Each structure stands twice: as structure tokens, then as C-alpha cells.
Amino acid sequence: MNYVRSSLALALVLIPSTFRLTAQSVHTPVSGRVDYTSVGTPLHTPPADPEIRAALKQVSADHIKANISHLVDFHNRSTISSTETDLKPGTGVFAAAEWIKSQFEAYSKDCGGCLQVQYDEFVEQPQPGFNNSKPRIIKPTPLRNVYAILKGTDPVASKRMYLVTGHYDTRETDVMNTHDFAPGANDDSSGTAVSLEAARVLSKYKFPATIVFVTVAGEEQGLNGSGHLAKLAKEQGWQLEGVLNNDIVGGDTTPGDTLQSKTRVRVFSQGILPSAPIEQIRAALSIGAENETPSRQLARAVMEVDRTYLATSAPKPLHSVMELRLDRFLRGGDHRSFSDQGFAAVRFTEWRENFDHQHQHVRTENGKEYGDLLKFDDFNYIAQVARLNMATLATLAKSPGIPQSVQVVTSNLDNDTILTWEPPLSSTGTPSYQIVWRETSATDWQYGVDAAKFPGTTPNSVRLPVSKDNVFFGVRACTGSYCSPAVAPVVAPRQR
Numbered sequence: 001m002n003y004v005r006s007s008l009a010l011a012l013v014l015i016p017s018t019f020r021l022t023a024q025s026v027h028t029p030v031s032g033r034v035d036y037t038s039v040g041t042p043l044h045t046p047p048a049d050p051e052i053r054a055a056l057k058q059v060s061a062d063h064i065k066a067n068i069s070h071l072v073d074f075h076n077r078s079t080i081s082s083t084e085t086d087l088k089p090g091t092g093v094f095a096a097a098e099w100i101k102s103q104f105e106a107y108s109k110d111c112g113g114c115l116q117v118q119y120d121e122f123v124e125q126p127q128p129g130f131n132n133s134k135p136r137i138i139k140p141t142p143l144r145n146v147y148a149i150l151k152g153t154d155p156v157a158s159k160r161m162y163l164v165t166g167h168y169d170t171r172e173t174d175v176m177n178t179h180d181f182a183p184g185a186n187d188d189s190s191g192t193a194v195s196l197e198a199a200r201v202l203s204k205y206k207f208p209a210t211i212v213f214v215t216v217a218g219e220e221q222g223l224n225g226s227g228h229l230a231k232l233a234k235e236q237g238w239q240l241e242g243v244l245n246n247d248i249v250g251g252d253t254t255p256g257d258t259l260q261s262k263t264r265v266r267v268f269s270q271g272i273l274p275s276a277p278i279e280q281i282r283a284a285l286s287i288g289a290e291n292e293t294p295s296r297q298l299a300r301a302v303m304e305v306d307r308t309y310l311a312t313s314a315p316k317p318l319h320s321v322m323e324l325r326l327d328r329f330l331r332g333g334d335h336r337s338f339s340d341q342g343f344a345a346v347r348f349t350e351w352r353e354n355f356d357h358q359h360q361h362v363r364t365e366n367g368k369e370y371g372d373l374l375k376f377d378d379f380n381y382i383a384q385v386a387r388l389n390m391a392t393l394a395t396l397a398k399s400p401g402i403p404q405s406v407q408v409v410t411s412n413l414d415n416d417t418i419l420t421w422e423p424p425l426s427s428t429g430t431p432s433y434q435i436v437w438r439e440t441s442a443t444d445w446q447y448g449v450d451a452a453k454f455p456g457t458t459p460n461s462v463r464l465p466v467s468k469d470n471v472f473f474g475v476r477a478c479t480g481s482y483c484s485p486a487v488a489p490v491v492a493p494r495q496r
Helices: 008-014 050-057 059-071 079-083 093-110 189-202 224-235 278-286 293-310 336-339 378-400
Strands: 115-124 141-150 162-169 209-218 238-245 262-268 320-324 345-350 362-365 368-369 402-411 419-424 432-439 448-449 461-464 469-480
Touching: 050 378, 059 093, 059 189, 059 378, 079 093, 079 141, 093 115, 093 141, 093 189, 115 224, 141 189, 141 224, 162 189, 162 224, 162 378, 189 209, 189 238, 209 224, 209 378, 224 336, 238 293, 238 336, 238 378, 262 293, 262 336, 262 378, 293 320, 293 345, 293 378, 293 402, 336 345, 336 469, 345 378, 402 469, 419 469
Parallel strands: 162 209, 162 238, 238 345, 262 320
Antiparallel strands: 115 141, 141 209, 262 345, 362 368, 402 419, 419 461, 432 448, 432 469
């Protein structure tokens, strides 16, 4: 969880501090009649899908606790323990991988073989250190990602994929320690348990698009497992439209800590990619589009799903908080690997971490307990995070996918906005389109209108009597109440 590359610092430099707000920061629209309030209507919380709501009721905190307890029993799941020959039977990272695979296979058996369960196996070669640290892979090291694919039922829509992941490797204070107790109950058995529980429950249902349940290794050594899987997805041309990474979602419960929130979960996402072509970065900066990236749009979709299913749930609601930065300071996570390959990806993390319970040798000093122990997890909180992940996966898998080639025409100086787009990839039927927008000082969508009400001069276009200078626009594709994440327009090439 502490893997940080120098480009993270660059990313934070490129994103001005004035844009680092949370989605729940207070925003009061300016009163009075203006074009963007007159044309559209305020966005309302979408209705809940009875099938999705029924699925969420099947999430079990007891089942999650049992899975995390079993993971803790593997003693030390250090990635580099795969090269050790003196581990006790039933311990180490490979033993954990075999058990996770067996769990996915059991879920598949229960649904009549609906899951394709497999390893993503490879050998990580020795690496140099990063940020002046010592190398964490010092000899060829076998790694195993474990994943289960719930293939979509629609022959066309099934090409689209949505992925949920957590890492199952752990670490001690010494990241190279492969033998001492490194339970990783929160970091990241909690995220692994989310992937497992999502697979157990959602495998009982059918979705048009494909959902992939993943647990990766190598996170603590340098995002190795997710890096390999993300590159594989890119090379094989996966139509991967959303990645949900869960890392440290255990809801740490430390006696005496009154500042932890069990009703909030942070959602981190990548802004402008530092590795993007400089022309693309300059173009985004020139129109203030630092927060219009695919990952930020996925985070907004998560918040909308949250408002439908979790924000008013009992006994405790769960509110997703949009964090407009890639990750926490001095830390990193597996969503970064997918963002680097151009996929939309977000990271879920509990509201307030206790660093005495992460990356620590298990011990007690001066009456204080150190170590990532099972006793500090809140399994009801993890269950709520799992429900949010599942509701998001199900909603996206029922949507028609994201519109392509969204553009805004800026050829004329006027107060109208012309938007054009192409249909989603691998979508069945003809979706409807919704145009959404928000004031430039707001972090989440505020208003929307059916694109059919303001048709443009060409198919898949609109001409809105709303000034493009005062709002950010997005286009999303919908099938009934299931909508894709919005796609922000880029400036269309000027016609000569």
C-alpha cells in the first residue's frame, strides 16, 4: 500500500489545489433565473432496482468475517514468500491463493458453473528500488492473481467488462519479512473479502455485461499483480469500462478513537495522467478539465449509486466521499495500475486510518497494540462497502455502456452549446442519451435533460441554449433508469 512512483508527485502538481475538494463539500447555486437552471431539471436520485436491492440484502457480515479470519490464518502472505521453501504447511501467499481460488470455485458450483475461475500467473523479475528505497523484488518471484469471470448474458454487451479487486498479499514492518505474523486483516483482507462476497452474491444473478471478481498479489512489493493484469487487459483489448479497487475498507475500530466515521468511505480517483501526451494535458488545462477524466466520472457514478442504495440504508447509511486526488499522501494502490493503462478506476478506503494497525510488527509497547489484527475490523462496515461495490457493478453492467467520441463544438462565439457523440461500444439496442451539467465550482452533476428534447443538425447531437463557459457538460447513455458514467466532451477540431 506504500508504493509511490515519482509521477504521483507530478500528478499532484498538475492538479491545482483549488480543485481538491470532496464531493460532499457544500455548494450553494447562485440564486436567480439563468440558462442552466431554466433548460434542464435538477437531477434526482434514480429509483432502486428491486433485483439489485434483493442482492444487497444477501450480503453477510458473518460471511465476510469468516473469510477474513481464514485469510489471517495464513500467517504471512508476503508476495515474496512464494520463493520460500521452509514455510509451515498451510501458510504463505501461495496457500492463500489456492484457498481464494477454491472459494471462487465453490461459488461457481453453486451457480451451475457460471464463473470462469483462473490464475493470472507470471514471474516478476528483480527490480530496482524506487524513491531511494531498497529493492522489494530481489530475485525472480512467481506471482498469482486470482480471478473469476461472470460472463454477461448478452452476446454483444458481454464484451464490456467491469472489475472489482483487492490485494491479498500482506506485509510486516520489514516489507521483506516472509515469516513473522503479518495478518493484514484490514490491509487488505478487507478488500479481498469485498471481491469474494461480491462474487458469492452476484453470481446468483445475470447481467448483460461481464463482471470480473479479482484478488491480486504483489501490491506491497510495487503494485506488481495489478500492473500485470492491467497490462494484460490493455494488450488483449478488454473493453474494461470501470475498475473498483478496495484497499483498507475495514473500518478500523480503535478504542478511544472518536474521529473515525463508520458512515463514510473515501473514493479516490486519477485526474490528468502525467504520462498523457503533453498536447492532451495542455488541452485539458486550457478548458479547466482537470476533473473530467474517466476515473473522476466513474467516481461520480459511484456517488449516484450510493444515493440510491446506501445513503439512507439502515441501520447505518454509507456516504461515498469523492476525493479529488489519486491517493493518500505517501501511499498508492492498485487502481493506479489500471489508470496508467487508460482505464477508469477508483479506490475505496475507510474514512480514517490508524497507522499503528498497518505495516506493523505485531506487538504491544507501553500498553499500545500494534499490528493489523482481526479485532480492529468492523465487519458491518465492510459489508456496507461491499454493497456499494455490488450496486455499482450491477448498475453499470445493466447500463448500455459509455458514449464514444464526445465533443463540444467551439467554432462560433455564442451562448449555445453543441455536443456530438458516437454510440457506446458493444451496446444492444438503441440507448437514450442524457446531457448532464454542473456549475464549474461544483464537484458533482446538478442538472440534466433528455438529449431528444434539443436535437442537433446531425444524429447523436444536441444544441442547448446553455453557455458552455459557465458549466461542465457530460453525456451519458441510458437504458431505462440504468445510465453509464458521463463522458466529458473534448473540443471538436475546427472545420475549415
